Amino acid sequence: MNITASMVKELREKTGAGMMDCKKALQECDGDMEKAIDWLREKGIAKAAKKSGRIAAEGLTRVAVEGNTGVVFEVNSETDFVAKNDQFIELLDTIQTVLLAAKPADEAAALALDVNGDTLETVIANATATIGERISFRRVAVIEKSDDETFGSYMHMGGKISALVVLKGGNAEVAKDIAMQVASMAPQYISRDHMPQDFIDHEKSIQLEILKNDESLNSKPENVLKGIVEGRLSKSLQDVSLIDQVFFKNPDQKVAQFLKEANAEVVTFVRYVVGEGIEKREENFAEEVMSQISGK
Template sequence: MITAQMVKELREKTGAGMMDCKKALTECDGDMAKSIDWLREKGIAKAAKKSDRIAAEGLTRVAVEGNTGIVFEVNSETDFVAKNEQFLALLDTVRDVLLTEKPADLDAALACTVNGETVADIITTATATIGEKITLRRFAVVEKADDEFFGAYMHMGGKISALVVLKGKEDAKVAKDIAMQVASMNPQYVSRNDMPAEVVEHERKVQTEIVKNDEKLASKPEKVLAGIIEGKVSKNLKDSCLVEQEFFLNPDQKVGQYLKESGVEVPSFVRYAVGEGIEKREDNFAEEVMSQAFGK
């Protein structure tokens, strides 16, 4: 009889998925050593060896269903995996789980089950069969009100995904335009009102020091200097705010103007770019291949 404890032990030893471990134990009549060999022969046990690798490539996805919108990122080690059918199928699975289950955090998402198998197990199996470390890195579940609407855009097949919540006169073109703006211009906040006070204060201190060290400005009155500093602060922070950015379809117009003319405002947005914030390891690919081939 194959017990849950036996499956757990084999998983810990091989890094293989729950269903694969159960199948291995069944095939090998519960013999642990033979089960490990069975998984190795099938190429499944190698998943555990990938755990210390850096996964900074992959794809993002954005999807909308009713009043729910999601954005998520699944990472791999190389860009080649983005074309792998199993990897793309995994993205579809994660999308469906997030839309249906709306998990609160990453642990909850990984614990969600699909046909009796957890998302964590599905990812482990994909890691083993594809041959690269694969991780569900992050996701956002966004709920909108009935009087709001979504704008969604995916750039370069999923290298960047943006989800925008808009309020006002519903317009599909405006929704897509603003989602494209967020994807391409990478604002950090909707407006200065959403910007943390410490961010503004930090920029003010930087600009104050710059002005102090400018001999041409040193003789100007305090009030004039204060105005110059605030002007510099606004100029440097405007690109961080969506409504103050130049509209990508018309650089002579601010996004805020475009929104006002369209009778729309933006309560919030989410933007994910693949690998942002991950420190990528610079490897010599040729050396790595030689090392794997000849065990150097």
């Protein structure tokens, strides 16, 4: 497979590894980005895989709460300029209203919702025609809580990141703090107990390969090596476990300790980042101008 400069650049941004290491990793893995990340980690060249995906598409996320219903959704545009447009913001307001009222099960159900005689899909299509850029409704999560539970929500940079959490116990202030933790520290699971076994097994295999490639450990007894693997695995999993993360307001305290003191427990959380996992088209304006001049 032909390994392009853009592929190498992307892998370097994801791992922090050198250009030549990234190129070799992609060659060894036939251009598979995720396998190349693992390959670099196994060789000890990349410290950790970045799981957030390629952040590229523009637009906004939004989190809103009404009674016992909370919604988080994302609407994409082609440029950040349009995402700040009043018409775009009004569209998000409309979408928020119908989502909270109808509580759709998924994106398809959301797009079929009635908005003053039109479907939401038609409203978005009309916005595309009016604004002059492709507008797309990408995803939605509807969360219901019970009366004895508390919502915490937070939007960063006007909606570049949105987080919604549900707590049992605690209060609104504690819930807001946990939502800010989720937004800023990007946990993937509430705790290790919530992680799928295949996710844990995959992380363990990475740590085993790293150990195999560390010649300084070759002479260590098997029980010592096992302890090292478990220690490294535990550290790796802590980074993606909400309750095991360092609390953003107090570097001397874990989230679990903060929750215990507040007599609170995390029931669930959702975190959306604009453009997460979407590859952005690369623009080369110099080439575009030259092609127009030459008539190509």
